[in-house]
Amino acid sequence: MVERAGRRGTWWMVGLVVLAVAAAGTTYSVLGRRAEEPATAGPPSPPVTRPSAAAGSSGPPGDKRMLAEIDAVLKTRASAVRTGQLAQFLQHLDPQNSALRRRHQQLFGNLRKLGLRHLSYRREGGWVPEPQPQHGSEARAFRVMMLVQVTGIDPAPRFVPLGYTFAERGGRWLLVDDDDLAGEQDRGTYREPWDLGPIEAVRGPGVLVVVPANERANGRRLVGEARRATPAVRAALKRSPAGVLVIAMADQRSMDTGWQTGGHPAAAVAVQNFSPVTAAATRFEVTGSRVVINPTERTKADRFLLAHEFTHAAMAPLGGKAPTWLVEGLAEYVEFRLTSRHGDHQRVADRRRTLLRQAIPAVRRLPTDNDFRGAYDEQSYGVSWIVVEYLADEYGISTLNALYADLARGPEDAAARERALRQHLDTSEAELVAAVKEYDG
Structure with a gap:
């Protein structure tokens, strides 16, 4: 393990x-x-809600009518999922796009299986012309925020970025595509499970x-x-x-x-x-x-x-500014505690002894955030575990939690982190490293 x-x-x-x-x-x-x-970029980031340079909701009357109809379509589709109405969910899809209709029929079934407390869609204020000419010159691509909350799991609706394209067909605005580039800058290569x-x-x-x-x-x-x-x-x-x-x-x-x-x-x-x-x-x-x-x-x-x-x-939820040595060291600490208590105490003890004998004596500073992205990440994880285990043993989990909460709020600069160590542990980074070197587990 x-x-x-x-x-x-x-x-x-x-x-x-x-x-x-x-x-x-x-x-x-x-x-x-x-x-x-960077190459190691994390999850999709929150959308930046701003009008497109191409157009916006304050356009001519035709645009206002288009936007109102598209908002109504999004509202209808969200309601259809919540109430289990498949026909209602599909009624505003392009009837000529059989692949799109199959995908969305599957999407409907998947979302229903999740047991949703909340589902809604928000259109961003602007739009851009659809880059795929097969949908017609009047097709419009929108960035859409899907807000989804799973009952008993999510304390609040989380956002999911989408790129939807709408076009007018027979006097009605219909959804004609769902893989437009309007959503790609948020999504990266990751896809939600209900789309797979x-x-x-x-x-x-x-x-x-x-x-x-x-x-x-x-x-x-x-x-x-x-x-x-x-x-x-x-x-x-x-x-x-x-x-x-x-x-x-x-x-x-x-x-x-x-x-x-x-x-x-x-x-x-x-x-x-x-x-x-x-x-x-x-x-x-x-x-x-x-x-x-x-x-x-x-x-x-x-x-x-x-x-x-x-x-x-x-x-x-405490924040995202805590140093990686504390973020990963704490997770390692919990994992190894569970490993030890489930009958693999000897392996954990061997791992601790190896780190204390081989890695810890060479430590000159706490692992930096960059240490976890390079070739030495495994050692960084191990060193961070030992540091956090020492803190838990020496100061207690309440103090460790308070330190984490303070660091998680940021800022991320070295001076602020040093102040947090002194405030919660009454020690400096150098003194902490020296103390960890004396730790015997």
Whole structure:
């Protein structure tokens, strides 16, 4: 359990938002979007709600009528899913596009299986001409925000970016395409499980596992593993996620190609869920996480891997600015506690002893965020685990949680992190490193 072929990870949004502390949680104010993301970019970031340069809702009367009809179509489709009306869901699709209609019939069935508390669609203020000429010169492409909340799992609706194209057919505005580039800048290569063919949704206490339709047995297995992981997180951290959607699909598109660590795909990723906190959807907060298991790992993923990822999910609402050594070290700490308590104490003890003898003496500083992206990420994980275990033993989990919450709010600069260490631990980074070198486990 100590070593894995693929590493797990949690992905934080970087460079796209300004953190603002609110009583309800960590709130993100959207400023803009970087022109280029790093190779290890994380999950889709919140949409920037702004009119397109091409057109907007304040156009001529024809545009206003078009926008009103499109809004009505989106509202009707959301209502159809909530009430189970397939014909209503399909009635505004292009009748000549049989492939589109098949996809959306499957989409309807998949969304119904999830057990949704909320589903709605919001159109952005502007539009652009459809880049695919087969839909006609008057076709219009829109960025659309899908807001979806799974009953018993999501504390608030999370946003999902879409690119929808509408065209007028016989005096009615119909949905004619759903893969337009209008949504690609948010989506990357990741696709939601309900877009990847027939699914099964298997529920357990505080967890919903989504698997391919022919893998329900694996879904039940993962629910059982999750039931053993969640108490371990709660016992170690004195907190746990309210609910987690676990995605274990066979399709490689369920994992973004950028979700890598140490140069190879992660075994699983805790992907943050963003929910709008303003009516205009200009600010978002992290309200939880969903756990996406690498398709190659989906039948092998166990309670230990889930405990690691559920730790990320539990801590995510505190903010995304905590140093990676603390983020990953805490998840390793929870995972190894569970491993030890499930009869593999000796392996954990051996791993600790090896790190204390070989890695810790060479440590000159706490692992940096960049250390987890290079060739030495495995050692960085191990060193971070030892540091967090020392902190938990020496200061207690309450102090560790307070330190995490403070660092998670940011800022991310070294001086601020040093101040947090002194405030909560009455020590500096150099003194902490020296103390860890004296730690005997």
